[in-house]
Amino acid sequence: MRAVTRESNSPARPSEGYASPCVEPRFAGPNYTIGIEEEMMILDAGTLELRSEIEELLKASPSDQVRPELMESVLEIATMPQPNTAKAGEELRGLRRHIRETAAAQGLAIGSAGTHPFAMWEEQRIVGRSRYRDLVSDLRFVARQEIIFGQHVHVGLDDADKAIHVANGMRVHLPVLLALSANSPFWRGHATGLASTRTPIFRAFPRVGIPPTYDDWDDFAAKIGFMVESRVIEDYTYLWYDVRPHPSLGTVEIRVMDAQTRIEHTLALAALIQAMVKELAEHFDAGRGLSKYPHQMIDENKWLAARHGLEGELVDLPSTERVATRALAARLLERLRDHAQDLGSAAELEGIEDLLERGNGAARQRVVHEANHDLREVVAEIVEATGV
Numbered sequence: 001m002r003a004v005t006r007e008s009n010s011p012a013r014p015s016e017g018y019a020s021p022c023v024e025p026r027f028a029g030p031n032y033t034i035g036i037e038e039e040m041m042i043l044d045a046g047t048l049e050l051r052s053e054i055e056e057l058l059k060a061s062p063s064d065q066v067r068p069e070l071m072e073s074v075l076e077i078a079t080m081p082q083p084n085t086a087k088a089g090e091e092l093r094g095l096r097r098h099i100r101e102t103a104a105a106q107g108l109a110i111g112s113a114g115t116h117p118f119a120m121w122e123e124q125r126i127v128g129r130s131r132y133r134d135l136v137s138d139l140r141f142v143a144r145q146e147i148i149f150g151q152h153v154h155v156g157l158d159d160a161d162k163a164i165h166v167a168n169g170m171r172v173h174l175p176v177l178l179a180l181s182a183n184s185p186f187w188r189g190h191a192t193g194l195a196s197t198r199t200p201i202f203r204a205f206p207r208v209g210i211p212p213t214y215d216d217w218d219d220f221a222a223k224i225g226f227m228v229e230s231r232v233i234e235d236y237t238y239l240w241y242d243v244r245p246h247p248s249l250g251t252v253e254i255r256v257m258d259a260q261t262r263i264e265h266t267l268a269l270a271a272l273i274q275a276m277v278k279e280l281a282e283h284f285d286a287g288r289g290l291s292k293y294p295h296q297m298i299d300e301n302k303w304l305a306a307r308h309g310l311e312g313e314l315v316d317l318p319s320t321e322r323v324a325t326r327a328l329a330a331r332l333l334e335r336l337r338d339h340a341q342d343l344g345s346a347a348e349l350e351g352i353e354d355l356l357e358r359g360n361g362a363a364r365q366r367v368v369h370e371a372n373h374d375l376r377e378v379v380a381e382i383v384e385a386t387g388v
Contacts, residue, residue: 310325
């Protein structure tokens with residue numbers, strides 16, 4: 001998929017004159033620093049069922065790099081901003097090691113995948129914090145059934161308009177990132193036939209999926225400000241799109257990926273994303289415009305990625321040609337290698353090659369399941385591989 005240069009006319013902004021998104025943009029650089037967030041499962045070490053033990057783990061992990069999420073059986077770890085995936089990898093390995101050791105001391109285990117293969121959302125407790133209780137009050141069943149796990153990558157930028165350009169340009173890459181990361185083929189004890197079951201579950205939320213495009217920062221601020229002024233959202237963090245500007249952090253955040261079991265795949269996806277952002281930022285600095293892709297076709301590609309992972313085909317926008325997803329991802333990888341090399345993140349791209357050669361997480365879970373049709377065995381494998 002190509003970022004083809006094309007001029008476009010700016011549409012009218014009916015939301016002009018409304019409030020900003022309640023935060024001043026802090027896009028001050030340095031460019032291309034990365035932060036990685038991983039949502040993980042808290043498990044009983046014996047039964048491998050989800051356990052609502054986040055508060056106990058937080059008591060033993062006072063750092064704000066270990067955080068709660070919506071459910072008490074979920075935790076998030078987050079790196080500090082790092083210049084490349086080599087540095088981020090050192091920190092992330094330390095965080096994974098810390099939470100595994102902390103959990104083990106309490107008879108718990110930690111696993112990472114897009115869904116827990118046999119957990120029931122009805123049995124999960126909501127974290128006792130006002131944001132999450134308010135979320136359940138607002139969204140009801142939609143929030144309660146969201147027992148899913150993702151990977152988020154933040155990339156720092158030095159200009160607000162550049163961040164909007166990058167977020168717009170990232171939209172066309174989201175299906176490839178989902179296909180590479182798909183790691184949730186089981187849900188509530190069943191094989192769903194999907195590579196990423198997490199994707200349609202999360203789709204029930206409002207303000208998710210492929211985002212709209214914005215002309216520039218002012219357009220984003222006006223339109224999100226309109227929503228804040230209308231009191232339908234409190235602030236821009238209630239936009240859960242697959243990619244979004246994060247002005248309070250000065251980053252663009254990519255959120256489309258399933259959580260990865262193996263840390264080398266987490267880092268590989270982060271390296272690929274960092275290179276994508278660099279390419280798009282340089283595109284902006286050169287004064288070039290982005291191609292216009294039909295929203296419905298990007299969304300269709302995302303569905304194909306969720307359904308088939310790396311085993312299917314995607315439409316090679318802006319053409320109508322369907323191309324093997326593996327071939328499309330391999331082509332993108334080769335195009336971005338030099339950018340990753342410049343950033344000091346090229347070594348981690350070996351993880352993308354591993355995904356293309358040996359399959360994504362969904363394919364690996366299915367191989368384990370096919371041996372004995374035992375989902376506890378699948379979870380045991382997830383726990384073991386999470387610790388490598």
